[in-house]
Each structure stands twice: as structure tokens, then as C-alpha cells.
Amino acid sequence: MAYWLFKTEPDTFSIDDLKALGSQGAFWEGVRNYQARNFLRDQVKLADLVFIYHSSCKVPAIVGIAKVIQQAQPDPFQFDIQSDYFDAKSTKENPRWYGVTLEYVKHLRPITLSAIKANLEITELALKKAGRLSIMPVSEREWHVLCPN
DNA sequence: GCCAACGTTGGC
DNA sequence: GCCAACGTTGGC
Numbered sequence: 001m002a003y004w005l006f007k008t009e010p011d012t013f014s015i016d017d018l019k020a021l022g023s024q025g026a027f028w029e030g031v032r033n034y035q036a037r038n039f040l041r042d043q044v045k046l047a048d049l050v051f052i053y054h055s056s057c058k059v060p061a062i063v064g065i066a067k068v069i070q071q072a073q074p075d076p077f078q079f080d081i082q083s084d085y086f087d088a089k090s091t092k093e094n095p096r097w098y099g100v101t102l103e104y105v106k107h108l109r110p111i112t113l114s115a116i117k118a119n120l121e122i123t124e125l126a127l128k129k130a131g132r133l134s135i136m137p138v139s140e141r142e143w144h145v146l147c148p149n
Numbered sequence: 150g151c152c153a154a155c156g157t158t159g160g161c
Numbered sequence: 162g163c164c165a166a167c168g169t170t171g172g173c
Contacts, residue, residue, distance in 0.1 A: 033156075056171050132155065132170045158167080
């Protein structure tokens, strides 16, 4: 089992929105970055655990945990000409973009970006560098540093 | 709202 | 295939 961190803008889709969907979970659509896509398509597996991180908001922070309940599927919005996520270069035979489905697990007391940056135990997490990656791996060790239970 | 960092696009 | 221009992300 692997660990991940997914970013979301809470004004668009927050952990509370995820919680409200209950056991049906939420399809994580709209990832349009190749590195993030590769993680989603190739490495994110059923039952992996995911930190939900709120970005572009007052206090950027890890706010809770979700789990993967369905592995990668083509993101249907890439075929929807009405959607902001439409991609004219993607075909059904060879889709470019994928998403997974997440189910809410629990809230955490927010682990703020400033606390993560200040934590000397955290050295690998891509969030620490000024990266803009929206899906990133978290090592098992660093997961447990951030979330001791 | 500003702007630095970085990914993507497109001309050559 | 290089790289400048451009667009987007996301912290502050």
C-alpha cells in the first residue's frame, strides 16, 4: 500500500464536500499535468491512503485522509467540449487524462504548510519544494511523521 | 492581487 | 530539439 497527497482548492471541492459524498466517494477529475497523471494512471492503487491538502486558501494545510476506492479511469471531462477540462487531442482509444475515485476517511487537525516546512523530519515531500504538482507520493516514514496514528 | 516558479507551446 | 513566450499554480 502506498501513500499520497492530493491538492484541492476548498472553494471548488473541499474535504467536507468529499465527506458529504459518503461511501460513493468522488471521482478526482481535472488533473491536467503529466507527472500527476502518470502517478494516477500507473501507481495509485486500490486502498492507498491519501492526504487531502487544501491549497489556494487562507491557511494551506493537510486537512484529512481519504482512501482510494477505484483505480484509474479515463477522465470523462476530457471528451466534453463544454468542459473547462476538454482536450481536443485526447481520444477514447487513447485517453490522455485519468482520475481515481476517493472516499472520505477522516478529518485531521490541520497540518499547515508552515508546520510542514518547519518540520525537520520532513525532507522528501514534494510540497516542501515550491512544486506545483497536484498529486504527489508521500513516503511511509513521512506519512507517519505527519500522522502518527 | 502580486509575482515567482515552473510546465507547456510553438516558431525556428 | 532548443528555447523564448506564455499561461497557470499557489503562497504570501
